[in-house]
Amino acid sequence: MRKKIKSSGKHLGLIIGILLIATSLRAPFTSVAPLLESIRDDFSLSAARAGVLQTLPLLAFALFSPLAAGFGRRLGMERTLFVALLIVVAGIVIRSCAGLAGLFGGTLLIGLGIALGNVLLPGLLKRDLPHRAASLTGLYALTMGLAAALASAVMIPFTTFFHTGWSSALLMTLALPMVALIVWLPRLKRDPVAATHGAAHPHAPARVWRSGLAWQVSLFFGLNSVIYYIIVSWLPAMLQNLGFTAAQAGSLHGVLQLASAIPGFFIGSIVARLRDQRVLGVAIALTGAVGLTGLLMLPVLATLWVVLIGISTGAGIILGLAFISLRAGNAVQAAALSGMAQCVGYLLAAGGPPLAGLLHDRMDGWTVPLTVCTLLALAQAVMGYLAGRQRVLVSE
Known part of the structure; x- marks a missing residue:
């Protein structure tokens, strides 16, 4: 009985961690759209360059997604997801604090971190919760969408209420990956090589x-x-x-x-x-x-x-x-x-x-x-x- 309760608690912690990671897999880049005109005004960006800013995360997803499985095998899925969250954190800070170069470079970093998370979460579900993978996929997709909608909805009210600029509003999304990092930290104790069974399927x-x-x-x-x-x-x-x-x-x-x-x-x-x-x-x-x-x-x-x-x-x-x-x-x-x-x-x-x-x-x-x-x-x-x-x- 104690073993069953312990197993249920372990799975609950894993599910909460996955859902918190999911909050960081869309909101940090979808929150840019409501503030795009303010960003354009600050940097005198053309419509084409603003379009590149919006497309950069998608290109990052496409370019880095094929590499994510290799990182997962070498570092372990838990550690790679932790690194992905760290990259998202770094990208958010750089995007808000490092001028025009930081705006584009930080956005690209955010895309890299999100690409790693996007790829590895289905593999993690397959490994640890195979019989609940389909239903949990729906749940983390819902969490991802709701977090993105909420982040987008509060951007303009935040700048209006606090009389601040777009950079401060976007920096606020830092809360999502930071909370996920704290909750995910205990998962790093897992053996990275044994956990992924990488050697069996090179x-x-x-x-x-x-x-x-x-x-x-x-x-x-x-x-x-x-x-x-x-x-x-x-x-x-x-x-x-x-x-x-x-x-x-x-x-x-x-x-x-x-x-x-x-x-x-x-x-x-x-x-x-x-x-x-x-x-x-x-x-x-x-x-x-x-x-x-x-x-x-x-x-x-x-x-x-x-x-x-x-x-x-x-x-x-x-x-x-x-x-x-x-x-x-x-x-x-x-x-x-x-x-x-x-x-x-x-x-x-x-x-x-x-x-x-x-x-x-x-x-x-x-x-x-x-x-x-x-x-x-x-x-x-x-x-x-x-x-x-x-x-x-x-x-x-």
């Missing part, structure tokens, strides 16, 4: 890139990501082009963010109950396709379409992360698959918004970009069916 990262199933998981995650970042970047402009006022477009953009958080309450538990995820993968993607088509064909019902798009992309992120744990045969393989999926996903995500903007300029409207997004959602449905089959990488 070639896992190379193998996943040659796996058809790994590509199906990666493309499901990637197509969902590119749709999400195109819509989250351009929805206000799309809506204004369709006849909505700037205030209405801004409100609907908030509805999109809220709707994308909703699946975190239920998708994880649904995934955990299913024998396979084919129907769910197809349904999530087709929901997005319906929303995108509706926005194009019947914009008067924009609120409905925006909610559908938000639910689809939010659920797609969670299912994509769950696929990483479900399709991997062991923790090292899960980390390698996570690195591959997030590399592919964020490369697509980083290129999506500029390409959509280019199509808008060339075609003088949003019809073609929205049509392309709809086709991407249909392709995502195919990947969802394939990735949702009850298979694991070790059987290939």
Whole structure:
């Protein structure tokens, strides 16, 4: 009985630590958007350079994600996650305190730290809580989204109430990784080499890139990501082009963010109950396709379409992360698959918004970009069916 209670306490501490790390995996960079105009004014940044600032974290995710599994094997997952939080802390401080170079350099460091955390959390769940990985993926995705929404919401009120600038507001996000560091500190006592079982699977990262199933998981995650970042970047402009006022477009953009958080309450538990995820993968993607088509064909019902798009992309992120744990045969393989999926996903995500903007300029409207997004959602449905089959990488 005492052993069972001790085990439950150990798992509770692990879950709390994972959720606290999750609060630091989106908020430090999404909190920049509300303050972007103030940042531009302070440094006289062009729109293009401000766009680079917003894209830097996505590029960091893409570039550093494939390296995270290797660090996890060498240092141990616990220690690598601790280092990731330290890098995020350093990035936040440098971004707020070191001028223009620090703004870009600190943002890149934040992206590096978040990339390590993004990749290793699915592997940690696969290793320590394999039977609860799907439901806990939904929970930490929800925590990540709520922390990001809260951080974004308080940026402007903070600067107004305390009569301070953007740098102080962004420095406030330091609280999230600092709390996570303190709570995670006891996890460092774990043996880093034995904990990851790295020696037993030295070639896992190379193998996943040659796996058809790994590509199906990666493309499901990637197509969902590119749709999400195109819509989250351009929805206000799309809506204004369709006849909505700037205030209405801004409100609907908030509805999109809220709707994308909703699946975190239920998708994880649904995934955990299913024998396979084919129907769910197809349904999530087709929901997005319906929303995108509706926005194009019947914009008067924009609120409905925006909610559908938000639910689809939010659920797609969670299912994509769950696929990483479900399709991997062991923790090292899960980390390698996570690195591959997030590399592919964020490369697509980083290129999506500029390409959509280019199509808008060339075609003088949003019809073609929205049509392309709809086709991407249909392709995502195919990947969802394939990735949702009850298979694991070790059987290939």
